[in-house]
Amino acid sequence: xxxxxxxxxxxxxxxxxxxxxxxxxxxxxxxxxxxxxxxxxxxxxxxxxxxxxxxxxxxxxxxxxxxxxxxxxxxxxxxxxxxxxxxxxxxxxxxxxxxxxxxxxxxxxxxxxxxxxxxxxxxxxxxxxxxxxxxxxxxxxxxxxxxxxxxxxxxxxxxxxxxxxxxxxxxxxxxxxxxxxxxxxxxxxxxxxxxxxxxxxxxxxxxxxxxxxxxxxxxxxxxxxxxxxxxxxxxxxxxxxxxxxxxxxxxxxxxxxxxxxxxxxxxxxxxxxxxxxxxxxxxxxxxxxxxxxxxxxxxxxxxxxxxxxxxxxxxxxxxxxxxxxxxxxxxxxxxxxxxxxxxxxxxxxxxxxxxxxxxxxxxxxxxxxxxxxxxxxxxxxxxxxxxxxxxx
Numbered sequence: 001x002x003x004x005x006x007x008x009x010x011x012x013x014x015x016x017x018x019x020x021x022x023x024x025x026x027x028x029x030x031x032x033x034x035x036x037x038x039x040x041x042x043x044x045x046x047x048x049x050x051x052x053x054x055x056x057x058x059x060x061x062x063x064x065x066x067x068x069x070x071x072x073x074x075x076x077x078x079x080x081x082x083x084x085x086x087x088x089x090x091x092x093x094x095x096x097x098x099x100x101x102x103x104x105x106x107x108x109x110x111x112x113x114x115x116x117x118x119x120x121x122x123x124x125x126x127x128x129x130x131x132x133x134x135x136x137x138x139x140x141x142x143x144x145x146x147x148x149x150x151x152x153x154x155x156x157x158x159x160x161x162x163x164x165x166x167x168x169x170x171x172x173x174x175x176x177x178x179x180x181x182x183x184x185x186x187x188x189x190x191x192x193x194x195x196x197x198x199x200x201x202x203x204x205x206x207x208x209x210x211x212x213x214x215x216x217x218x219x220x221x222x223x224x225x226x227x228x229x230x231x232x233x234x235x236x237x238x239x240x241x242x243x244x245x246x247x248x249x250x251x252x253x254x255x256x257x258x259x260x261x262x263x264x265x266x267x268x269x270x271x272x273x274x275x276x277x278x279x280x281x282x283x284x285x286x287x288x289x290x291x292x293x294x295x296x297x298x299x300x301x302x303x304x305x306x307x308x309x310x311x312x313x314x315x316x317x318x319x320x321x322x323x324x325x326x327x328x329x330x331x332x333x334x335x336x337x338x339x340x341x342x343x344x345x346x347x348x349x350x351x352x353x354x355x356x357x358x359x360x361x362x363x364x365x366x367x368x369x370x371x372x373x374x375x376x377x378x379x380x381x382x383x384x385x386x387x388x389x390x391x392x
Contacts, residue, residue: 025056034066043070047079061090068100071280077104078249078280085215095122101215102126105247109282111137111391113247115169116215129392136392137172138164144385150372153341153379156182160204162389170212176334178204186340188374193232202228208241208332218245220256224333228263237262241333243271251276262327262338268294269329283309293328301325313354317364320347344369344378350385358391 030053037046050067053059068083081104084097091097098120105114118131129135140162147155160178167173180202189195208222222241227234243256251274258269273289287305292298301323310316321330326342329335337343350364366383 025053025058027058027060030058030063031060034063038066038070041073043073046070047074059086061087061094065094065096068097072100072104075107075283076280077107078277080104080280082249093120095120095125099125107281108277110247110252112166112172112210113212113215113218115166115172116212118169133168134166136163136165138162138174138389138391140164140176140387140389142385142387144383146381146383148379148381150379152185152372153381154183156180156381158385172210172212174206174208174210176204176206178206180204182339184340186373189230189340191233192230195231198231200229202226204336206334208334216247218247219243220245220254220332222333224260224329224336226262226336226338228338235263237336237338239267239329239333239336241329243332250278250280256332258329258333262336265295265327267327270294282307282315289330291328293325295327299323299325301328303330307352315352317350317352318348319350321345339370340373341370341379342373344371348383360387360389360391362387362389 034046034050034053037049047067047070050063050070053063064083064086068080068087071077071079071083081101084094084101084104087094087097098117102114102117102121105111105117118126121131125131140160142158142160142162144158145155146157158178158180160176162174162176164172164174180200182200184198184200185196186192186198187195189198192198204227205225206222207224208220211219213219220241220243222239224239224241226237226239228237229235237260239258239260239262241256241258243254245254246252253275254271254273256271258267258271260267270292271289273287276286276288278284278286285307287303289303291301291303293301301321303319303321305317305319307315307317321328321343322345324342324344325337328337328343330337346366346368348364348366350362353361353363355361362385364383364385366385368381368383369378370381371378
């Protein structure tokens with residue numbers, strides 16, 4: 001009996017000592033334990049231990065560097081950025097922190113804001129072509145064939161060619177030229193000659209400028225010109241976008257305004273977009289956009305995009321735009337819906353495939369319900385869109 005009591009007491013004493021050891025968050029212990037986990041490449045355990053250490057008021061530069069790397073290795077790029085930015089508060093020229101923030105932004109598909117880190121990187125840290133202040137950065141080709149369910153609207157065709165470049169590490173430009181072609185029969189357009197055969201051959205030019213204000217904030221400005229012929233009528237349409245974007249860690253937020261003229265009608269549109277990266281990467285992402293338009297009254301639309309990584313290098317992206325709309329601009333005013341038939345709703349799904357050579361292939365389907373001009377008759381439009389883009 002006495003032996004049992006002594007054994008129990010000894011076990012209790014050792015347990016108390018072990019608990020105290022586990023609760024030891026001195027600098028020496030945290031430094032030693034975090035380094036040991038780093039050496040073992042036990043990234044999850046390192047992150048958990050580091051978070052507990054920080055809660056217990058033990059926070060220092062080496063710990064944050066280890067936690068940032070652990071998060072990066074677990075592909076939680078948002079978490080990696082968060083830790084590395086703490087490092088930069090103490091050491092603003094830390095090459096390791098800038099390097100991994102750069103690659104984290106690249107992996108979150110934020111190449112422009114990633115360039116905010118390049119000026120701090122030592123020579124040779126990244127490829128020379130990626131570090132040049134001025135360079136050609138991307139090219140894109142997009143084709144879309146649409147099918148309508150009414151005979152008075154022939155099947156439209158849309159094509160776009162895009163080119164991206166930067167003038168400095170913080171100043172970027174995207175340009176596009178596009179065409180939209182469709183033949184329609186619309187007897188209600190009595191002022192249009194040969195209104196039973198209106199040949200629309202719209203041509204477009206788009207230019208978007210993006211200026212990095214720091215590693216989080218960007219200023220955006222875009223101009224979209226559309227020349228729209230309606231037989232004896234020709235419309236020169238102009239849209240101007242100005243906005244600010246904040247690139248956080250697990251989210252980004254953009255507010256912008258679009259002002260201009262479409263088909264001799266003044267257009268004002270105000271957008272607020274929230275992007276979310278709940279897993280800290282592109283395995284799951286969401287973009288929610290609220291749009292308020294002031295054009296012969298006030299109208300509200302909401303667009304939701306949800307992307308999911310299905311396989312390695314394969315994503316599935318769904319989108320829906322709710323609410324009636326006419327003369328609506330989306331994607332920084334790159335796409336303008338200015339057809340004479342108002343939209344009742346629009347939804348689609350796109351497969352995104354990352355190919356070798358920094359090439360991205362996209363194939364998507366879009367369903368639109370539209371209303372014939374001047375009537376209450378609805379019809380359907382189906383679109384198949386394919387695209388290729390290259391990052392240089």
